[in-house]
Amino acid sequence: MDAPGHLFEENEGDLKIGLCSLALMFGSSAYLYEPAEKVSLLLWEGDLIDVWASDDLTKSHVREVVSNFKLKITWPKSDTAI
DSSP states (O other), X not given: OOOSOOOOOTXXXXXXXXXXXXXXXXXXXXXXXXXXXXXXXXXXXXTEEEEEEOSHHHHHHHHHHHHHTTOOOOSSSSTTOO
C-alpha cells in the first residue's frame, strides 16, 4: 500500500487482476497501463473506471464486459462510446 507503483511482469496477469480488484473493493484509485494490449485503465475511488483503447478488438471486448455485467457508460452519451 505504501509503494507509489508496481511494474508487473508479463506472466503476472492474475496479480494485475487481483490488485485492480482490491483497488475497487477498498475505494482506492489506481492506473493501469497495458502496452501490449494498447489499453489504459483508471480506477476511480472504487466505482468509476475509465478505459482508453486504440484497437477495435479491445474496444469490442470492453463493450462485451459492459454488456455482460450490465454496467453503464457515462460519457460520451453515445452508442459508439469506447
